[in-house]
Amino acid sequence: MHIPDGFIDVPTSVAFAGIAAAGVALSLKGAKSTLDEKTAPLAGLTATFIFAVQMLNFPVAAGTSGHLLGGALAAILVGPWAASLALTVVLLMQGLLFADGGLTALGLNVFNMSLIGVWVGYASFIAIKKILPKNKSSISIAAFLAGLISVPFAAAGFVLQYAIGGTATFSISQVLTAMLGTHFLIGIGEGVISALAVGAVMASRSDLVYGYKGSQQVLETRVKE
Amino acid sequence: MKKQNKFLIAGFILSLFLAGVVSHYASSSPDGLEKVAGDIGFLESAKEHSNSDGVLADYGVKGIKNERLSTGAAGVIGVIATAGVSTGLFLVLRRKSGANK
Numbered sequence: 001m002h003i004p005d006g007f008i009d010v011p012t013s014v015a016f017a018g019i020a021a022a023g024v025a026l027s028l029k030g031a032k033s034t035l036d037e038k039t040a041p042l043a044g045l046t047a048t049f050i051f052a053v054q055m056l057n058f059p060v061a062a063g064t065s066g067h068l069l070g071g072a073l074a075a076i077l078v079g080p081w082a083a084s085l086a087l088t089v090v091l092l093m094q095g096l097l098f099a100d101g102g103l104t105a106l107g108l109n110v111f112n113m114s115l116i117g118v119w120v121g122y123a124s125f126i127a128i129k130k131i132l133p134k135n136k137s138s139i140s141i142a143a144f145l146a147g148l149i150s151v152p153f154a155a156a157g158f159v160l161q162y163a164i165g166g167t168a169t170f171s172i173s174q175v176l177t178a179m180l181g182t183h184f185l186i187g188i189g190e191g192v193i194s195a196l197a198v199g200a201v202m203a204s205r206s207d208l209v210y211g212y213k214g215s216q217q218v219l220e221t222r223v224k225e
Numbered sequence: 226m227k228k229q230n231k232f233l234i235a236g237f238i239l240s241l242f243l244a245g246v247v248s249h250y251a252s253s254s255p256d257g258l259e260k261v262a263g264d265i266g267f268l269e270s271a272k273e274h275s276n277s278d279g280v281l282a283d284y285g286v287k288g289i290k291n292e293r294l295s296t297g298a299a300g301v302i303g304v305i306a307t308a309g310v311s312t313g314l315f316l317v318l319r320r321k322s323g324a325n326k
Contacts, residue, residue, distance in 0.1 A: 001258050006272035032318050038229060040319035044312025045236045051307040052244035055284060055300055057252040064260040065252035082315065089311040093303060099274040099282035158258060168267035175265060182257040205232050 001069060001183075002094065003109055003158060005102030012165025017107025023115045024088055030081030034210070042208050043078040047086035049197070050074060051093060058189050066186030069113050069154055072121025072146040073194040076139075076211035077201060080122040087114035112157035121150035125211055139212055140199040147194030151187035155179040237308060244300030248284070249293045 008016075035043060050070035057065035070090070074083035091109050094100040101109045125146035132138035159176045166175075198209070206212055255263060262268040280287045281299050289295035 001256060003258065004271040004274065006270045007262070007267065028318065031315070035315055035319040037319060040315040041229070041233050041312060043315040044308060045233055045240075047311035048240045048304055048308040049236060049243075052240040052248075052300065052304050055244050055248040055251060055303075057254070057256060059252045059254060060257070063254050064257060065254040066257050067251075085314065085318075086311055089314065090307060093307050093310065096276065097279065097281045097303065097306060098284050098299065099276040099279055100284070102272070103275055155257065166267070167270045170265050170267055175261065178261040178265060179257070182261055186257050205228070208229075208232075 001067075001109075001113065001154065001158075001186075002091075002101035003105040003112075003161075005104045006167060007102075008105065008108055008161050009165040009167050010104065012161060013104050013108055015107075015164075016111045016161060020088075020107040020110035020115065023084060024110065027081045027084040027088075027114075031079075031085055034079045034081055038208060039078055039082070039210070043082040043086055046070075046074050046077050046083070047089050050086065051090045053193060054090065054094070060182070060185040060189065064182060064185075066151075066183070066189055068190055068193045069117045069151060070194075071113060071117025071119075071154070072125060072143065072150040072190070073197055075118045075122035076125050076143055076146065076194070076198050077209060079210040080118050083118045083122070084114045087118060108158070108161050111161075112154045116157045117150045117154040120153040121146045122211075124149045129211070136202050136206065136212075139202055139209070140195045142211075143198040144191040144195035146191075148184075148187040148191035151190045152180050152183045155183035237304075240304045240308070241301055244304045245297045248296050248300045 050068065053068045054070065057067045060066045071083060071087055074086045088110050091101060091106065091113060095103055095106055125142050128142040128145050129138060132141060159172065159179050162175055163172045201209055202212065259268065276282055281302060284299045285295040286298045289298060
């Protein structure tokens with residue numbers, strides 16, 4: 001999913017770098033109001049864990065692999081603002097240290113993975129959580145589906161960028177079909193890893209899980225009524 | 226607080242293990258985007274990464290011949306660097322929020 005330099009032309013890359021920078025600025029502001037003494041170290045651990053798991057490419061089809069993006073997972077654990085920042089730190093490390101993801105493509109990658117992946121993942125999680133029973137296993141089910149949904153959307157972000165400023169001239173619909181098909185399969189892996197990781201944190205420290213706090217409040221209100 | 230620290234340390238050690246040891250067994254097939262780019266035909270438009278000669282380029286430590294060690298060491302360095310930068314950032318954000326209130 002990491003776009004190298006050259007796929008997308010420079011003007012488009014610059015434009016998306018601007019959008020990415022605005023997204024990161026908003027996230028810095030949002031994270032300030034959500035992070036406290038307990039959740040700030042968890043946000044650091046979330047970024048660290050995502051970096052590690054992104055190294056673990058799993059096979060999805062003949063000759064194709066995929067890896068966790070982590071946007072939905074991070075948003076459920078620490079909230080969407082801190083999640084966008086966590087993903088951005090991971091992308092910076094990968095681009096600067098490991099030559100993974102082009103440096104001129106950084107804004108494109110931040111847009112797809114730190115913004116689309118996180119916010120589509122988070123919105124899906126909230127919507128799915130609402131229709132499921134209010135218990136801990138629903139959190140894992142919602143995490144699976146949020147992870148699954150977030151990946152094709154992030155892939156669609158690339159197709160949008162390709163449509164605007166792709167340096168090659170293959171048909172957009174061809175690129176869209178191929179990207180969505182492949183990334184739906186990768187999304188299944190994303191969903192499984194997200195559900196397992198969220199489930200593990202829920203089992204040991206459910207009080208820290210951002211996406212679970214709302215459900216607890218709902219439960220408490222109902223008890224009082 | 227103790228429980229919190231235990232949890233964080235366990236998560237950090239797990240991350241070190243995944244990036245340092247398990248990463249060796251990761252699939253080396255092209256990822257989704259690379260595969261699509263290759264199949265459709267725009268993979269050639271990719272340019273060499275500006276850091277492709279870097280010490281840690283492509284998740285290996287330059288100079289370590291053994292592939293398993295090279296990948297593992299790069300993973301461990303990445304985990305430590307990511308943990309340092311991200312935790313530092315989030316702690317600074319958290320502190321500022323405390324000061325404003």
